[in-house]
Amino acid sequence: xxxxxxxxxxxxxxxxxxxxxxxxxxxxxxxxxxxxxxxxxxxxxxxxxxxxxxxxxxxxxxxxxxxxxxxxxxxxxxxxxxxxxxxxxxxxxxxxxxxxxxxxxxxxxxxxxxxxxxxxxxxxxxxxxxxxxxxxxxxxxxxxxxxxxxxxxxxxxxxxxxxxxxxxxxxxxxxxxxxxxxxxxxxxxxxxxxxxxxxxxxxxxxxxxxxxxxxxxxxxxxxxxxxxxxxxxxxxxxxxxxxxxxxxxxxxxxxxxxxxxxxxxxxxxxxxxxxxxxxxxxxxxxxxxxxxxxxxxxxxxxxxxxxxxxxxxxxx
Amino acid sequence: xxxxxxxxxxxxxxxxxxxxxxxxxxxxxxxxxxxxxxxxxxxxxxxxxxxxxxxxxxxxxxxxxxxxxxxxxxxxxxxxxxxxxxxxxxxxxxxxxxxxxxxxxxxxxxxxxxxxxxxxxxxxxxxxxxxxxxxxxxxxxxxxxxxxxxxxxxxxxxxxxxxxxxxxxxxxxxxxxxxxxxxxxxxxxxxxxxxxxxxxxxxxxxxxxxxxxxxxxxxxxxxxxxxxxxxxxxxxxxxxxxxxxxxxxxxxxxxxxxxxxxxxxxxxxxxxxxxxxxxxxxxxxxxxxxxxxxxxxxxxxxxxxxxxxxxxxxxxxxxxxxxxxxxxxxxxxxxxxxxxxxxxxxxxxxxxxxxxxxxxxxxxxxxxxxxxxxxxxxxxxxxxxxxxxxxxxxxxxxxxxxxxxxxxxxxxxxxxxxxxxxxxxxxxxxxxxxxxxxxxxxxxxxxxxxxxxxxxxxxxxxxxxxxxxxxxxxxxxxxxxxxxxxxxxxxxxxxxxxxxxxxxxxxxxxxxxxxxxxxxxxxxxxxxxxxxxxxxxxxxxxxxxxxxxxxxxxxxxxxxxxxxxxxxxxxxxxxxxxxxxxxxxxxxxxxxxxxxxxxxxxxxxxxxxxxxxxxxxxxxxxxxxxxxxx
Numbered sequence: 001x002x003x004x005x006x007x008x009x010x011x012x013x014x015x016x017x018x019x020x021x022x023x024x025x026x027x028x029x030x031x032x033x034x035x036x037x038x039x040x041x042x043x044x045x046x047x048x049x050x051x052x053x054x055x056x057x058x059x060x061x062x063x064x065x066x067x068x069x070x071x072x073x074x075x076x077x078x079x080x081x082x083x084x085x086x087x088x089x090x091x092x093x094x095x096x097x098x099x100x101x102x103x104x105x106x107x108x109x110x111x112x113x114x115x116x117x118x119x120x121x122x123x124x125x126x127x128x129x130x131x132x133x134x135x136x137x138x139x140x141x142x143x144x145x146x147x148x149x150x151x152x153x154x155x156x157x158x159x160x161x162x163x164x165x166x167x168x169x170x171x172x173x174x175x176x177x178x179x180x181x182x183x184x185x186x187x188x189x190x191x192x193x194x195x196x197x198x199x200x201x202x203x204x205x206x207x208x209x210x211x212x213x214x215x216x217x218x219x220x221x222x223x224x225x226x227x228x229x230x231x232x233x234x235x236x237x238x239x240x241x242x243x244x245x246x247x248x249x250x251x252x253x254x255x256x257x258x259x260x261x262x263x264x265x266x267x268x269x270x271x272x273x274x275x276x277x278x279x280x281x282x283x284x285x286x287x288x289x290x291x292x293x294x295x296x297x298x299x300x301x302x303x304x305x306x307x308x309x310x311x312x313x314x315x316x
Numbered sequence: 317x318x319x320x321x322x323x324x325x326x327x328x329x330x331x332x333x334x335x336x337x338x339x340x341x342x343x344x345x346x347x348x349x350x351x352x353x354x355x356x357x358x359x360x361x362x363x364x365x366x367x368x369x370x371x372x373x374x375x376x377x378x379x380x381x382x383x384x385x386x387x388x389x390x391x392x393x394x395x396x397x398x399x400x401x402x403x404x405x406x407x408x409x410x411x412x413x414x415x416x417x418x419x420x421x422x423x424x425x426x427x428x429x430x431x432x433x434x435x436x437x438x439x440x441x442x443x444x445x446x447x448x449x450x451x452x453x454x455x456x457x458x459x460x461x462x463x464x465x466x467x468x469x470x471x472x473x474x475x476x477x478x479x480x481x482x483x484x485x486x487x488x489x490x491x492x493x494x495x496x497x498x499x500x501x502x503x504x505x506x507x508x509x510x511x512x513x514x515x516x517x518x519x520x521x522x523x524x525x526x527x528x529x530x531x532x533x534x535x536x537x538x539x540x541x542x543x544x545x546x547x548x549x550x551x552x553x554x555x556x557x558x559x560x561x562x563x564x565x566x567x568x569x570x571x572x573x574x575x576x577x578x579x580x581x582x583x584x585x586x587x588x589x590x591x592x593x594x595x596x597x598x599x600x601x602x603x604x605x606x607x608x609x610x611x612x613x614x615x616x617x618x619x620x621x622x623x624x625x626x627x628x629x630x631x632x633x634x635x636x637x638x639x640x641x642x643x644x645x646x647x648x649x650x651x652x653x654x655x656x657x658x659x660x661x662x663x664x665x666x667x668x669x670x671x672x673x674x675x676x677x678x679x680x681x682x683x684x685x686x687x688x689x690x691x692x693x694x695x696x697x698x699x700x701x702x703x704x705x706x707x708x709x710x711x712x713x714x715x716x717x718x719x720x721x722x723x724x725x726x727x728x729x730x731x732x733x734x735x736x737x738x739x740x741x742x743x744x745x746x747x748x749x750x751x752x753x754x755x756x757x758x759x760x761x762x763x764x765x766x767x768x769x770x771x772x773x774x775x776x777x778x779x780x781x782x783x784x785x786x787x788x789x790x791x792x793x794x795x796x797x798x799x800x801x802x803x804x805x806x807x808x809x810x811x812x813x814x815x816x817x818x819x820x821x822x823x824x825x826x827x828x829x830x831x832x833x834x835x836x837x838x839x840x841x842x843x844x845x846x847x848x849x850x851x852x853x854x855x856x857x858x859x860x861x862x863x864x865x866x867x868x869x870x871x872x873x874x875x876x877x878x879x880x881x882x883x884x885x886x887x888x889x890x891x892x893x894x895x896x897x898x899x900x901x902x903x904x905x906x907x908x909x910x911x912x913x914x915x916x917x918x919x920x921x922x923x924x925x926x927x928x929x930x931x932x933x934x935x936x937x938x939x940x941x942x943x944x945x946x
Binding site: 211212213215216217218219220221222223226230231234235308309310311314 | 371374376404405406407408409412413415417420421422423424425426434435438439470472473486
C-alpha cells in the first residue's frame with residue numbers, strides 16, 4: 001500500500017511536470033520578439049532570417065517544436081542560448097552550483113533553528129519567549145524580503161562595515177573570506193524562510209496538543225517535554241515537512257530579489273536576465289528546473305509524511 | 317469490617333470562569349469516600365459534573381476550569397494543593413485514567429506496547445523489561461487475542477473493543493491504587509460492552525484495585541459498582557450502596573433516571589401505527605441490492621459491504637435497522653440516500669425506479685429522501701444561525717423566501733418543539749438534545765417522505781434520547797413521514813420501530829414486524845443481541861455469561877464471507893459442513909417475518925426452550941459453574 005502511494009505521488013509529480021512543460025512552452029512562444037531577428041540585429045535580411053529560423057527550427061509548427069524541445073531536454077541537451085551562442089547547459093552549470101550551495105547552507109542553518117524555536121515556543125505557550133517568537137515571525141513574514149535585505153545591508157555593511165554588501169566570488173578565496181562574502185544573502189534568506197517554518201512547527205504542535213491522546217499523556221504523568229517530543233511531534237510532521245519543502249523550493253527559484261540585491265550569481269537571476277534578453281530557450285530551461293525542484297521536494301515531503309504515519313506505513 | 321479509606325473527597329468545588337471574568341460553579345460541594353478494593357460509580361447526565369469530579373482525583377481540570385475549594389485526599393494527602401511535580405508523580409503511578417474513547421486516547425503514531433508501559437517506566441515503578449512482561453500478563457488476563465505480540469502493533473491495527481481493553485492494561489500496568497473509568501463502555505456495541513465489562517470486572521477483582529466508574533448507564537453500574545453517587549448539576553442527589561440505589565432509590569431524580577433506563581427489548585414495546593397514512597405503494601424499496609467500496613469489478617464491488625439486501629419501507633412506518641458496528645447499517649442508509657450507488661439491485665421511490673447516484677436523481681426525488689446524521693455537532697454549520705440552517709432546504713426545494721421562509725422556519729421549529737426565537741441563535745448556544753432536534757428540523761424542512769436516521773440518539777443521554785424518540789413518534793403520526801432508523805441500541809429500536817431488519821456482516825439474517833422479531837423463534841444472532849442488552853439488576857452479567865451463546869458469540873469476532881452463513885463462527889448451534897458451506901435458506905413465518913438459517917423452525921424453538929431451562933436451572937440451584945451444554 002505504501003509503495004503504491006509513493007509510486008502514485010511520483011506519477012502525479014511526473015504528470016505535473018508534463019503539464020507545466022506545455023504551459024511553459026506555449027507561454028514563452030507567445031512572448032513577443034523573434035529570436036532570429038534579435039540575433040541578427042542590424043544584419044537581418046529576409047533571406048538570412050529565414051535561414052536562421054530554419055536552423056533554429058522556429059519555422060516548424062508549434063507542436064513539433066514542443067516535442068523536439070521536450071526530447072532534447074530529456075536527453076540533457078538544453079539547447080543553445082539564442083542570445084549569446086553559448087550552450088544553455090554551460091550557462092546553467094555556472095549558476096546551479098551557486099544556487100544549490102546557497103539553498104543548502106540556508107536549509108542547514110534554518111531548518112534546525114526553526115524546528116527548535118517552534119518546539120520551544122509550543123512547549124511554553126504564552127511565555128515572553130513564545131510571544132517574542134510569534135511577534136518576530138509575524139513581522140518578518142509581513143515585511144517584504146528586499147526590506148529585510150536593505151536593513152541588513154544598512155546595519156552590517158554600511159554602518160558597522162562588518163560584511164560586504166555584495167557577493168563577489170572569484171573561486172580562490174579562503175573559507176573565511178567565502179563565508180564573509182555569502183553571509184549577507186545567507187542571513188537574509190534564513191530570516192525569510194525561517195519565519196514560516198517556525199510558525200508552522202508551533203501551530204502544528206499546538207494543534208495536536210488539543211488531541212485527547214495528549215490529555216491522556218498528561219493524565220499518565222508524562223513530562224511536558226516528552227509529551228511534545230514523543231507524543232505530539234510525530235503527529236505534526238506532515239504539515240511541517242510540507243512547509244519546509246515549499247521553503248526549500250523557494251530558495252531555488254524565488255530568491256531573485258535577494259540575488260539581485262546582493263548581486264549573487266544564482267539561477268533565479270539568470271532567468272530574469274534571460275527574460276530581459278528574450279532568450280526563450282534559457283527561460284524555458286530555468287522554468288523547468290524550478291518546477292522540477294518543486295515537484296521533487298513536494299514528493300519528498302509527501303513521502304516523509306507517509307513514513308511518519310503508521311496507518312500508511314503499516315496497514316491493518 | 318471497615319476497610320481502609322483510599323480516597324476522600326470533601327466539599328469539592330470546581331468553577332469555570334467565563335469571558336467576563338465571572339465565576340460559574342460547576343461542582344458545588346461534593347463529598348464521597350472510596351475504600352480499598354471498592355468500585356464507586358458516579359452517575360448522572362451530561363453536565364452533572366461527573367467527569368470533572370473524577371478528574372479531580374488526578375489533580376486535573378479540563379481547560380477553563382479550576383479548583384475553587386474543598387479537598388481531595390489520596391492516602392491522606394490533598395492532591396489539589398500538591399506541588400505540580402508531585403501531581404505529575406501521582407498521575408499514572410497512583411491514579412490511572414481510562415477514557416471513553418480508546419480510539420481517540422491512544423496516540424496513533426506510537427506502538428501499543430510503548431503506550432501501555434510508558435507511565436510505569438517513567439515513574440520508575442517498573443523497568444522497561446518488567447513493564448513489558450507485566451503488560452503481556454495483563455493482555456492475557458484481559459483475554460486479548462495474540463497477547464504476546466499485540467504490543468508491537470499500532471492502535472489502528474486492533475478493533476475498538478480490543479483497544480478499550482488495552483486501555484485498561486495501560487491503566488493497570490503501573491499498579492495504581494485508584495483507577496478512574498470514564499464511560500469506558502458507552503461507545504461500544506452491546507456484545508463488545510459485555511466482553512469489556514467482564515474483563516474490567518475480572519482485573520479489578522484480581523488486582524484488588526479501587527475504581528471510580530463514571531457513567532450515565534444505570535444498567536452498567538448495576539454490574540460493576542459497590543457504591544453509587546447520583547449527581548445532578550454538580551451536586552450529590554443521593555448516595556449509597558449499589559443495592560440500595562438500584563433496588564430502593566429514595567431521591568426523585570434517581571427515580572427519574574431509573575425510568576429513563578431503556579427496558580429490555582421485548583415484543584409489544586412499540587406504539588401502534590394509526591394507519592391514517594397507509595398507501596398501497598411502498599415509500600422506499602431496496603431490491604436484491606449489493607453494494608460496497610473500492611469500485612466495481614465484474615459487477616461486484618471490490619470490498620462488498622452489503623449483499624442481497626431486500627428492504628421495503630411503508631408509508632408512515634418505521635423500519636429499524638440493527639446490528640453491530642461494521643455490519644453495514646450506515647452503508648445501507650448511504651445507498652438509500654444515493655451517496656453510494658449500489659453495484660447491483662434496484663432502489664424504488666413510490667414504485668418508481670431511483671437512480672443509484674445522487675447526481676442523477678431529480679430534485680423532487682432528493683427532496684423526498686432526507687438524511688439525518690448522527691452527530692449534530694458536525695452536521696450543523698457552526699457559522700450559520702438556526703434560521704439559515706433550516707431555511708436553506710426551504711429555499712432550495714420549495715423556493716421560499718423572505719417572510720414566507722421565516723414563517724415556515726417558525727412552524728418547523730414548533731414541530732420539533734423548540735421556540736421560534738431559536739431561529740436567530742447559533743448551534744453553539746444549544747444543548748446536545750436541542751442540536752439534535754435542529755438536525756432533524758433541517759431534514760424535515762425539505763418535507764420528505766422518508767427520513768434516514770443514522771444513530772440519531774446514540775450520542776445523547778438516556779433522558780434526552782427518550783425525548784427525541786417521543787418527538788420522532790409524534791412526527792410520524794402528524795406528517796406520515798416514514799423512517800429508516802439505524803441504531804445499535806436494540807431497546808430504542810424496539811420502542812420505536814414497526815419493523816426490524818437485523819443485519820450481520822452485510823447480510824440480513826432476520827426481518828419482520830417488531831413484535832415478531834423480538835419473540836422466539838429467533839435467529840441465533842438476534843438472540844445474542846437481545847441477551848447482550850444489560851439489565852438493571854445486580855448479578856446480571858455473571859448470569860448472562862453462563863449462557864451458551866455468550867461463550868461462543870462474545871469471544872469471536874465478525875468474519876465477512878461470501879460462502880455459507882456469515883454468523884457460523886459465532887453461532888452456538890452451527891452445523892459443520894452445512895452452515896459453513898451453504899448459504900442459509902430463508903424460513904418464512906407469519907406476517908412477513910423471515911429468518912435466514914439452516915436450522916428448522918423446530919430446532920430453533922428447541923434451542924430457545926433449552927436456553928430457558930438452563931437459565932432457570934441456574935437460578936434454582938444457584939450453580940456457580942458455567943453451564944455449557946455442548
